[in-house]
Amino acid sequence: MTAPILTIDKLDLAIGGVPILRSIDMVVEAGKVHALVGESGSGKSMTALTAMRLLPHGADAAGTLRFGDEDLLTATEERMCALRGDDIGMVFQEPMTALNPVKTIGEQVAEGIRWHTGANRPDAEARAAHMLERVGLPRARFPLDRYPHELSGGQRQRVVIAIACALRPKLLIADEPTTALDVVLQAQILDLLRELVAEDGMGLVLISHDLGVVAGMADDITILRRGEVQEAGHAVGVLRQQKHPYTQQLAEASAHVPQWAGRTKPADHWGLLEVQSLVRDYPGPRTGLFSRGEPFRAVDNVSFSVPPGRSVGLVGQSGCGKSTLARIVLALDKPTAGIVSFDGMETSRLNDHDAQMALARREMQVVFQDPYGSFNPRQTVERLVAEPLHLEEKPLSRTERRERIAFALEEVGMPADAMRRYPHEFSGGQRQRLAIARAIITRPKLVVCDEPVSALDVSIRAQILDLFAKLNDELGLAYLFITHDLTVARAITHEVMVMDHGRIVERGPTGELLDNPQTEAAQRLVAAAPDLNRAIEARIGNTMLHLPLEGRSATAEPRKAKPGAG
Amino acid sequence: MLAYTARRLLIVLVTLLVASAIVFFVLEIVPGDPARLMLGLNATEDAVRALREQMGLNEPVLTRYLSWLSGMARGDFGESLTYSVPVTELIADRIVVSLPLALLALGLSTAIAIPVGIFTAARRGTRADTAAMAGTQLGIAIPNFWFALLLVYVFAVTLQWVPAGGFPGWDEGLWPGLRALILPAIALALPQAAILARVARSALLETLAEDYIRTARAKGLPANIVLWRHALRNAMIPVLTILGLQFAFLLAGTIIIENVFFLPGLGQLVFQAINQRDLIVVEGVVVLLVGTVVIVNFLVDLAYAWADPRLRRR
Numbered sequence: 001m002t003a004p005i006l007t008i009d010k011l012d013l014a015i016g017g018v019p020i021l022r023s024i025d026m027v028v029e030a031g032k033v034h035a036l037v038g039e040s041g042s043g044k045s046m047t048a049l050t051a052m053r054l055l056p057h058g059a060d061a062a063g064t065l066r067f068g069d070e071d072l073l074t075a076t077e078e079r080m081c082a083l084r085g086d087d088i089g090m091v092f093q094e095p096m097t098a099l100n101p102v103k104t105i106g107e108q109v110a111e112g113i114r115w116h117t118g119a120n121r122p123d124a125e126a127r128a129a130h131m132l133e134r135v136g137l138p139r140a141r142f143p144l145d146r147y148p149h150e151l152s153g154g155q156r157q158r159v160v161i162a163i164a165c166a167l168r169p170k171l172l173i174a175d176e177p178t179t180a181l182d183v184v185l186q187a188q189i190l191d192l193l194r195e196l197v198a199e200d201g202m203g204l205v206l207i208s209h210d211l212g213v214v215a216g217m218a219d220d221i222t223i224l225r226r227g228e229v230q231e232a233g234h235a236v237g238v239l240r241q242q243k244h245p246y247t248q249q250l251a252e253a254s255a256h257v258p259q260w261a262g263r264t265k266p267a268d269h270w271g272l273l274e275v276q277s278l279v280r281d282y283p284g285p286r287t288g289l290f291s292r293g294e295p296f297r298a299v300d301n302v303s304f305s306v307p308p309g310r311s312v313g314l315v316g317q318s319g320c321g322k323s324t325l326a327r328i329v330l331a332l333d334k335p336t337a338g339i340v341s342f343d344g345m346e347t348s349r350l351n352d353h354d355a356q357m358a359l360a361r362r363e364m365q366v367v368f369q370d371p372y373g374s375f376n377p378r379q380t381v382e383r384l385v386a387e388p389l390h391l392e393e394k395p396l397s398r399t400e401r402r403e404r405i406a407f408a409l410e411e412v413g414m415p416a417d418a419m420r421r422y423p424h425e426f427s428g429g430q431r432q433r434l435a436i437a438r439a440i441i442t443r444p445k446l447v448v449c450d451e452p453v454s455a456l457d458v459s460i461r462a463q464i465l466d467l468f469a470k471l472n473d474e475l476g477l478a479y480l481f482i483t484h485d486l487t488v489a490r491a492i493t494h495e496v497m498v499m500d501h502g503r504i505v506e507r508g509p510t511g512e513l514l515d516n517p518q519t520e521a522a523q524r525l526v527a528a529a530p531d532l533n534r535a536i537e538a539r540i541g542n543t544m545l546h547l548p549l550e551g552r553s554a555t556a557e558p559r560k561a562k563p564g565a566g
Numbered sequence: 567m568l569a570y571t572a573r574r575l576l577i578v579l580v581t582l583l584v585a586s587a588i589v590f591f592v593l594e595i596v597p598g599d600p601a602r603l604m605l606g607l608n609a610t611e612d613a614v615r616a617l618r619e620q621m622g623l624n625e626p627v628l629t630r631y632l633s634w635l636s637g638m639a640r641g642d643f644g645e646s647l648t649y650s651v652p653v654t655e656l657i658a659d660r661i662v663v664s665l666p667l668a669l670l671a672l673g674l675s676t677a678i679a680i681p682v683g684i685f686t687a688a689r690r691g692t693r694a695d696t697a698a699m700a701g702t703q704l705g706i707a708i709p710n711f712w713f714a715l716l717l718v719y720v721f722a723v724t725l726q727w728v729p730a731g732g733f734p735g736w737d738e739g740l741w742p743g744l745r746a747l748i749l750p751a752i753a754l755a756l757p758q759a760a761i762l763a764r765v766a767r768s769a770l771l772e773t774l775a776e777d778y779i780r781t782a783r784a785k786g787l788p789a790n791i792v793l794w795r796h797a798l799r800n801a802m803i804p805v806l807t808i809l810g811l812q813f814a815f816l817l818a819g820t821i822i823i824e825n826v827f828f829l830p831g832l833g834q835l836v837f838q839a840i841n842q843r844d845l846i847v848v849e850g851v852v853v854l855l856v857g858t859v860v861i862v863n864f865l866v867d868l869a870y871a872w873a874d875p876r877l878r879r880r
Binding site for chain 1: 569776777778780781782783784785786787788795796799800873874875876
C-alpha cells in the first residue's frame with residue numbers, strides 16, 4: 001500500500017448557493033489510476049477543479065482536500081500557484097482549444113518549466129523538447145516553433161499532456177482527456193497516460209463517462225451521480241460485479257442495443273441513395289503569391305447505395321472524409337467528380353433554386369452532433385421544429401402546421417407544450433429529440449445523422465438510439481449514420497462502411513464486419529474501440545498471471561464495494 | 567509571411583487604383599464647368615474656351631485620368647483653381663498640422679483605452695469596473711465639438727495653460743506647436759478612447775474565458791500573469807480592427823475640430839475648397855485621405871499577422 005497523494009474527505013461544494021457536491025470521499029494513491037465516473041452534471045469536473053482550486057467565482061467548498069499533508073482548501077493562492085503545474089498537473093477535454101493559438105508549442109511547454117524552476121530559456125526549451133519527445137512528438141518532425149493550429153487534435157492533446165507532466169507532477173488530473181478524439185487516437189493517448197503513470201509513479205485521476213475506457217485503465221473507481229458518491233472501490237471489481245443499481249444502469253446503458261422489428265428486415269434491392277465514383281478535392285495550401293500546393297483529396301472515388309428503410313453506418317477516424325461525404329450527400333457541397341442521386345433525382349447536378357432540389361431536401365434531412373449549437377437560441381421550439389416546412393410545395397395552413405409540429409414532437413417523445421418554449425429550457429438529450437423532430441417533420445425518407453449521440457451521456461444515448469430504432473420501424477426512415485463509436489454503429493445500423501483516407505475500404509453487415517474485420521483500417525478501429533466486457537476480461541487475465549509472482553492474494557478478489565469506502 | 571505581405575501590398579495597389587478612379591470620375595460628373603467657375607459669370611466664351619484648352623479639359627476623359635494619375639505618381643496633384651498654387655504645396659502646408667494632430671490623438675486614445683480595458687477586464691464586476699464603464703458611456707455620448715469648447719473654457723480661458731486656438735507653426739519650435747495641438751488632440755481622442763476601451767475590455771473578457779487560459783492557470787501562472795502573457799495578444803485582433811477604423815474617423819473628425827480651434831489643417835483646407843468648388847484641391851485631399859486609410863489598413867493587416875500566426879499562411 002502506497003501513501004495516498006490526494007485525500008478528499010467529506011467535500012461539499014456549492015456555487016452561488018446551489019449545492020454541487022455533497023460529502024465526496026476519495027483517495028488517490030501514487031502510481032495508481034483512480035477513475036472518477038459519472039454523467040454530465042454529476043460533479044466530476046467540479047471535484048477536479050476543486051482540487052486545482054480553479055473554481056468559478058462564487059464557489060464555496062468545505063471539508064478536507066489533502067495533497068500529501070497539505071490542506072488544499074486552506075492553502076493560499078500563492079501556494080496553489082506553486083503547486084499547480086509543478087506537483088499537480090491537469091489535462092483538459094478539448095485539445096482543439098486548450099492551447100494558446102498565438103504561442104508556439106515549445107513556448108507553451110517551456111513556460112511552466114521556466115516559471116517553476118527559474119531555468120533559463122535554452123535549458124527550459126531543452127527540457128520541453130525532451131518532454132515532447134516523451135509524449136510522442138519528436139523534435140525532428142515537430143520542432144518547438146510549431147503553432148497549435150499546425151497540429152491535429154491528437155497531437156495537440158499530447159502537447160497538453162507534455163505541459164501537465166513537464167515537471168513530473170505527483171498528481172495528474174485528466175478531465176475526459178480522450179472524449180473529443182476518435183477511438184484510435186484515444187487508445188494512443190490512454191497508452192501514453194498509462195506509461196507516464198508507470199514510469200513516473202504519479203497518481204492519475206481519470207475523469208470519464210466511458211466505462212469501457214475506465215475498465216481498461218483504472219485501479220480504483222469512484223462513481224458519482226448528482227454530486228454524490230454512488231459506489232467506490234477496486235475498479236475491476238466494481239465494474240464486474242455491478243452491485244450498485246446505478247453502476248448497473250450505467251453499464252447497461254453503455255452497451256445498449258435497441259430492440260426493433262426493422263433490424264432483421266431484409267434490404268430492398270434498389271438504392272434510395274446512390275453514390276457513384278464520388279471525388280472531392282480541396283485546394284492545397286498556398287505556397288507562394290499565386291501558387292498552391294497539391295490539392296487535398298478528401299473523398300476518393302466513393303461508391304455506395306442506401307436502400308430504403310435501411311440504416312447504414314459510416315465509420316472511420318477523424319479526418320477520413322466522413323463529414324465531407326455527408327455534406328455532399330446532403331447537397332451542401334458540390335463534388336469534384338461523381339454522381340449523387342437520391343430517389344431518382346441527380347442531386348449533385350441540381351442547383352439550390354431547382355424545384356427538384358426542394359423535394360430532395362424535404363426527403364433528406366439531417367441531425368448533427370451538437371444539440372446546443374444547432375438551434376437558434378432566440379426562436380421558439382415551434383419555429384425551430386417547423387423550419388424545414390418552407391420546403392413544402394404549397395404553404396401549409398396554420399392548423400396543418402400545428403398538426404405537423406405536434407405529430408413530430410409526439411414521435412420523438414416530447415410534450416406538445418414544448419412548442420412555446422425556447423431551446424435553453426431543455427437538456428442535451430431533449431434538444432437532440434427536438435433536432436430529430438425537426439428532421440422528421442417533412443416526412444423524409446432518409447436522415448443523415450452526423451455523430452448524433454456522441455455528445456450525450458450513456459443513458460441518454462441509449463434512449464436516443466431507441467428513438468432512432470422506433471422511427472425506423474414506424475416511419476420507414478433510412479439512415480446514413482456517421483459515427484466513430486463502434487458500439488453505436490453496432491446498436492443502430494444494418495450495415496457499416498469503413499472509411500479511411502477518403503476511400504471506403506470495407507463494407508458489410510454490421511455484426512459480421514465488426515466481429516471479423518478484414519482490412520487494416522477496420523481492424524485498427526475495432527482493436528482501439530473500448531469495450532467494457534473485453535477490458536474486464538483482459539484485466540482479470542492479467543491479474544491472474546501476476547498473482548503468484550507478487551504473492552498478493554487479495555487483489556484478484558474485488559474489494560468490497562461500499563459507497564464512500566476510502 | 568513574405569507571401570502574405572506581398573499579397574496584402576497587391577491589394578493595397580488595386581484598392582488605390584480603384585479609389586482614384588472613383589474619385590476622379592465622380593468629380594467629373596459633378597455639374598459645373600471648372601473653367602467657367604474660375605473665370606466667373608461675366609467671362610466671355612472665348613476666354614472660357616481658352617482656359618479649357620489650357621487646363622486640358624478638352625482632352626478625352628481617359629487621357630485626362632491617366633495624366634492626372636501619372637501626375638500624382640510624380641507628386642503633382644495639379645494646381646488649385648482658387649489659389650493658383652500647386653495642390654501639393656497647399657497639402658504640404660496643411661498636413662504638418664493634421665498628421666501630427668491625428669497621430670497625437672491616436673496615441674492618446676490608445677494610451678488611455680488599453681490600460682482602462684485591461685484594468686476593467688481584470689476587475690470585472692467591481693465598482694471600479696462599473697464606474698469606468700459608465701465613464702466610457704459618457705465619452706461616447708458627448709459630441710467632441712462640445713467637449714472641445716469645454717476644454718477651451720477650462721484650460722485655455724480659465725487656467726490659461728494653453729492657447730485657445732490657432733497654430734504658431736513648427737518654426738517656433740516643438741513645444742509651442744505641441745501646446746497648440748494638445749487640446750484638439752484630447753477632444754478628438756476622448757470618444758475614440760471610450761470606444762476602444764470598451765472593445766478592449768470585452769475582447770479581453772472573451773479571451774479570458776477561453777480554454778487555453780485555464781491551461782495556463784493549470785501551469786501555475788497567477789491570474790494577472792496569465793492576462794498579460796496569454797490573454798492580451800489574443801485580444802488584440804478586435805482592438806487592432808477598431809484602431810484601423812478609428813484612424814480614418816480621426817482624419818475626418820479633424821474637419822470639425824480644426825474649425826473649432828482655428829487650426830490651418832487639411833480639414834479646413836478641404837472645407838474651404840468644397841465651398842469654393844475648388845475640385846482639384848478636393849480631389850487631391852480625398853485621394854490623400856483614401857491613400858492614408860488604405861495604408862493604415864495594410865499596417866493593421868500586418869499587425870494581425872503579427873498577433874495571430876494562423877493568419878500568416880493565408
